[in-house]
Amino acid sequence: MSGLTLTPTQILAGVGVLVVLLWVWRAGARRAKAAAEKTRSGARLVSLAGRVLFNAGLIVAVQWVVISHPSSSWLRLAVLGLPALFASHALTRAMTVTTVDTSKRGGRR
Template structure:
C-alpha cells in the first residue's frame, strides 16, 4: 500500500502548529474587539458632548429671547426656573451614592 506515513513527531508538530495558529487568531480577534470597543466608547463620549452643547445652546437661546423681549414675570420664572430644576435633578442623581445591600440568608446563591 502506498499510504502516507506520519511519524509521531510530525503529528505532534502539526498539532502544535495548529494550536499556535489558533492562539494567534484568537489574540488578533481579542485585540480587534478591544480596539472596536475603545472606538465606540470615544464616539459615545463625543456624541454625548455634542448633545449636551446643543441642548445648552437651545436653553440659552430661549432664555435670551424671553429676557430680551421683556416677557412677563411668570414667563421669566418658567424660562429660568425650569432648566434649573432639570439641572438640579441631574446633578442630584449624578452625585447621589446608592448601594444595593443583599442578604445572604436562606442559603440561596
C-alpha cells in the same frame, strides 16, 4: 496501496502548529475587539459633549429671547426655572452614590 504515513512526532508537531495558529487568531480577535471598544467609548464621549452643548445653547437662546423681550413674570419664571429643575435633577442623580450589595453565599453567580 501507498498511504500517507506519519510518525507520532510529525502528528504532534502538526497539532502544535494548529494550536499556535488558533491562539494567535484568538489574540488578534481580542485585540481588535478592545480597539473597537476604545473607539466606541471615545465616540460616545464626543457625541455626548455635542448633545450637551447643543441643548445648552438652545436653553440659553430661549432664555435670552424671553429676558430681552419683557413679558409676564410667569413666563420668565417658567423659562428660567424649568431648566434649573432639570439641571438640579441631573446633578443630584450624578452625585448620588448607589451600591448593590450582593451576598457571595450559596455558590450561585
